[in-house]
Amino acid sequence: MAVSLQQKRLEELRLQLNEHCHRYYVLDDPLISDGEYDRLFQELIAIEEKYPELVTSDSPSQRVGGAALEKFEQVEHRLPMLSLENAFDDQDLYSFEDRLLRFLLTTERFPYMAEPKLDGLAVELVYEDGVLIRGSTRGNGMIGEDITSQLRTVHSIPLRLKLPDLPRLEVRGEVFMDRSGLEKLNQQRADDGEPLFANPRNAAAGSLRQLDPKITAQRPLRFFVYGVAEPGDTGCRNQQELLQFLATLGLPVNPLVSLCPDIGAVIARFAELSRLRHNLAYEIDGMVVKVNDFTLQTRLGAKARAPRWAIACKFPATQATTQIVQVDFQVGRTGAVTPVALLTPVDVGGVMVSRATLHNNDEILRKDLHIGDTVLIQRAGDVIPEIVKAIPEKRNSSAEPVTFPKDCPVCSHPLLKPEGEAITRCVNPHCPAQRLRSIVHFCSKAGLDIEGLGKKSVEQLFDLKLIKDLPDIFRLQREDLAGLEGWGEKSAENALAGVRAAKEPSLTRFLAALGIRFVGEVTAGLLERSYKSLERLLTVTREELLEVEGLGEQAANSIVEYFSDPSVLEMMRAFHDVGVRPQALEQSGGNLLLSGEVLLFTGSLKKLSRTEAKKLVKEHGGEVASGITQKLTCLVVGEKPGSKLKKAEEKGKKILTEDEFLQVLDGQLKI
Numbered sequence: 001m002a003v004s005l006q007q008k009r010l011e012e013l014r015l016q017l018n019e020h021c022h023r024y025y026v027l028d029d030p031l032i033s034d035g036e037y038d039r040l041f042q043e044l045i046a047i048e049e050k051y052p053e054l055v056t057s058d059s060p061s062q063r064v065g066g067a068a069l070e071k072f073e074q075v076e077h078r079l080p081m082l083s084l085e086n087a088f089d090d091q092d093l094y095s096f097e098d099r100l101l102r103f104l105l106t107t108e109r110f111p112y113m114a115e116p117k118l119d120g121l122a123v124e125l126v127y128e129d130g131v132l133i134r135g136s137t138r139g140n141g142m143i144g145e146d147i148t149s150q151l152r153t154v155h156s157i158p159l160r161l162k163l164p165d166l167p168r169l170e171v172r173g174e175v176f177m178d179r180s181g182l183e184k185l186n187q188q189r190a191d192d193g194e195p196l197f198a199n200p201r202n203a204a205a206g207s208l209r210q211l212d213p214k215i216t217a218q219r220p221l222r223f224f225v226y227g228v229a230e231p232g233d234t235g236c237r238n239q240q241e242l243l244q245f246l247a248t249l250g251l252p253v254n255p256l257v258s259l260c261p262d263i264g265a266v267i268a269r270f271a272e273l274s275r276l277r278h279n280l281a282y283e284i285d286g287m288v289v290k291v292n293d294f295t296l297q298t299r300l301g302a303k304a305r306a307p308r309w310a311i312a313c314k315f316p317a318t319q320a321t322t323q324i325v326q327v328d329f330q331v332g333r334t335g336a337v338t339p340v341a342l343l344t345p346v347d348v349g350g351v352m353v354s355r356a357t358l359h360n361n362d363e364i365l366r367k368d369l370h371i372g373d374t375v376l377i378q379r380a381g382d383v384i385p386e387i388v389k390a391i392p393e394k395r396n397s398s399a400e401p402v403t404f405p406k407d408c409p410v411c412s413h414p415l416l417k418p419e420g421e422a423i424t425r426c427v428n429p430h431c432p433a434q435r436l437r438s439i440v441h442f443c444s445k446a447g448l449d450i451e452g453l454g455k456k457s458v459e460q461l462f463d464l465k466l467i468k469d470l471p472d473i474f475r476l477q478r479e480d481l482a483g484l485e486g487w488g489e490k491s492a493e494n495a496l497a498g499v500r501a502a503k504e505p506s507l508t509r510f511l512a513a514l515g516i517r518f519v520g521e522v523t524a525g526l527l528e529r530s531y532k533s534l535e536r537l538l539t540v541t542r543e544e545l546l547e548v549e550g551l552g553e554q555a556a557n558s559i560v561e562y563f564s565d566p567s568v569l570e571m572m573r574a575f576h577d578v579g580v581r582p583q584a585l586e587q588s589g590g591n592l593l594l595s596g597e598v599l600l601f602t603g604s605l606k607k608l609s610r611t612e613a614k615k616l617v618k619e620h621g622g623e624v625a626s627g628i629t630q631k632l633t634c635l636v637v638g639e640k641p642g643s644k645l646k647k648a649e650e651k652g653k654k655i656l657t658e659d660e661f662l663q664v665l666d667g668q669l670k671i
């Protein structure tokens with residue numbers, strides 16, 4: 001009974017896996033994420049290990065890749081190109097070593113080569129007398145596709161080796177596309193309305209398996225070599241020597257390969273690569289671990305689908321499939337309407353994901369998204385998850401397409417999508433959603449950093465109409481707050497103290513807090529230095545702004561537009577009425593940034609002379625100390641600081657670099 005149930009499941013898994021392999025290897029257009037494929041595959045292996053009698057020769061566990069496309073000439077590999085077994089954690093690596101030791105009937109341990117596992121496509125290159133004569137895909141391991149002319153267009157593949165007296169060499173390696181290449185290619189495909197590649201592997205495979213090599217030539221493909229068909233022929237004794245040898249032939253070897261003396265070192269290297277991977281120019285999906293010694297490799301041999309002497313240790317998946325439950329349209333601070341998909345929660349590389357940004361209407365249309373769609377989602381680095389594509393094959397026939405609203409979901413004002421722009425906006429200046437977002441921004445760290453007025457509190461006060469617009473923040477009274485749900489005496493006092501402390505911000509911070517489009521901290525800093533007062537900015541012209549070094553046209557237009565709006569002018573008056581006084585560098589009368597601070601400089605300063613530095617301290621209300629005294633509060637260190645730094649550190653004084661000192665004066669940093 002149990003066996004027949006398992007047999008049924010096996011048949012189901014084989015059918016599914018074979019279908020997925022076809023989509024992935026032959027069509028370069030997978031329906032599910034690699035992680036999910038791997039899970040199904042592991043389930044299959046587990047059942048087959050328990051019931052070896054149920055293993056059939058057509059099981060995906062016994063086969064490599066997919067069939068060669070018929071549009072290409074077929075190439076028979078002299079020696080099969082195999083796949084790799086997978087490991088998913090440290091335990092799997094220990095078990096791998098156990099299996100090796102048992103197979104070799106030894107307890108003596110040996111070194112391994114650890115190589116980044118590039119997420120690309122395996123190819124074989126045949127060189128005769130040092131000349132590239134053929135290149136092919138892995139195909140089903142025995143028979144691949146002849147893509148010689150396509151491979152010739154890949155710049156990092158040498159057409160000639162540096163040692164021409166080798167009669168024949170069959171090298172194997174990975175063709176891949178780096179992140180920026182894939183991004184550009186997908187951007188271009190998006191512009192052309194073509195479907196995007198789900199991952200670098202599909203992009204590399206899709207680019208190489210083009211009948212017209214001219215198309216391949218336009219694709220940013222790269223190549224790293226990682227082995228040869230018959231290592232014995234090269235005279236090398238191990239993988240490390242082989243990689244060095246291949247490099248001397250002019251073949252590119254990944255510089256991150258690393259020889260590990262034992263499996264513990266392999267595990268440490270895996271952890272290291274897991275950290276490094278996000279900073280690499282290309283995507284890797286794991287690390288390939290190979291027994292270094294070729295004599296041992298030969299003794300270990302291969303199984304049907306993969307060699308015994310190597311294993312691929314995979315990183316946790318960062319793609320997954322799930323369903324779109326609903327789409328929310330959120331109105332941002334600049335009125336931009338962002339569609340956000342609410343998803344059935346799913347684990348993506350260890351993080352539960354339940355929302356994904358859909359960017360804009362063009363993206364929705366291009367991906368042809370419907371409510372209820374099964375979608376492939378991914379998380380890249382730490383960015384917000386995004387939908388790679390929908391899987392229309394899994395769509396319910398009655399599913400409704402996702403439609404962008406015509407009117408603002410909050411204020412019902414008609415939405416506007418300017419010609420040639422991707423973003424749809426609510427342009428109603430009184431739209432409550434925008435106002436709320438801008439109040440949240442004003443109080444946040446990117447704005448005036450008002451303690452006690454975080455996002456949740458601001459939303460609550462906005463809902464209660466206690467804050468309707470920015471100046472209202474400064475009108476809050478203790479009796480407004482204390483007694484509200486979630487507020488006590490203490491939190492009310494805390495918020496009011498935060499508000500009081502924010503009344504004299506630097507002009508830079510104030511401008512950045514207003515959330516004018518294209519005016520962040522840096523541009524705000526430029527404005528403060530150039531105009532030195534808010535009043536002056538209210539009447540500035542576009543031409544004047546364009547003369548400010550570093551200030552672009554978009555920012556100039558946006559600033560003029562902002563300050564010419566009568567409702568903005570009214571708001572500025574209201575700010576003044578409630579006692580808000582932005583302080584510019586040279587008029588910082590009452591609120592001196594360095595008042596109470598006693599500073600000393602040491603080492604050589606790069607941007608300021610000593611005299612200038614001391615003058616600045618005094619202008620900002622600070623004092624200059626004569627040495628590392630009791631009174632000293634802060635030491636500013638230039639290059640080659642000497643003994644004062646150590647002394648100041650010992651005494652627990654604050655230490656600033658020259659740049660930090662300048663940031664303090666700009667109001668961007670607090671001592």
Ligand SMILES: NC(=O)c1ccc[n+]([C@@H]2O[C@H](COP(=O)([O-])OP(=O)(O)OC[C@H]3O[C@@H](n4cnc5c(N)ncnc54)[C@H](O)[C@@H]3O)[C@@H](O)[C@H]2O)c1
Pocket residue numbers: 020021023024025030031032033034035037038064065082083084086115116117118119120121122123138173174226288312
């Ligand atoms: N999403 C899907 O529907 C689907 C379907 C089939 C397969 N897949 C994915 O493909 C995997 C199986 O593919 P596979 O058979 O190509 O195996 P694999 O990608 O797990 O490992 C073998 C391959 O690793 C590559 N490789 C990269 N760097 C290497 C190095 N330094 N040394 C040796 N090889 C290196 C080679 O191309 C080699 O062929 C699955 O685990 C799954 O992730 C996904």
Ligand SMILES: [Zn+2]
Pocket residue numbers: 331408409410411412413426427428431432433434
């Ligand atoms: Zn609106």
